[in-house]
Amino acid sequence: MELLTILNHCHRHRGFVYEHARFGADKTRIDVDVRPRQGSAAVCSGCHQPAPGYDHLPERAFEFIPLWGVLVFLQYRMRRVACRQCGVWSRRCRGAMGSTS
Numbered sequence: 542m543e544l545l546t547i548l549n550h551c552h553r554h555r556g557f558v559y560e561h562a563r564f565g566a567d568k569t570r571i572d573v574d575v576r577p578r579q580g581s582a583a584v585c586s587g588c589h590q591p592a593p594g595y596d597h598l599p600e601r602a603f604e605f606i607p608l609w610g611v612l613v614f615l616q617y618r619m620r621r622v623a624c625r626q627c628g629v630w631s632r633r634c635r636g637a638m639g640s641t642s
């Protein structure tokens with residue numbers, strides 16, 4: 542069974558897709574690429590309403606639950622939205638991501 546299968550079974554998120562998992566250079570961590578699901582609407586983190594996309598922030602690592610003692614990081618480029626009410630904001634992650642490294 543692959544790690545992506547386990548993640549999709551145990552920690553599935555409607556608006557995101559796990560794309561690729563790999564060990565870090567020193568094999569002490571696992572990095573998992575995450576991207577928004579195609580067609581999923583971006584949500585403004587200010588007013589929590591759907592808003593058109595603006596751009597993407599640089600990729601960040603969000604610490605996830607360790608697996609068999611190995612640190613797991615979700616690699617994600619947050620989308621910013623151009624909200625008519627709030628201006629430009631980072632897309633709301635719906636609590637999917639934890640702390641950053």
Ligand SMILES: [Zn+2]
Pocket residue numbers: 585586587588589590592624625626627628
């Ligand atoms: Zn807004």
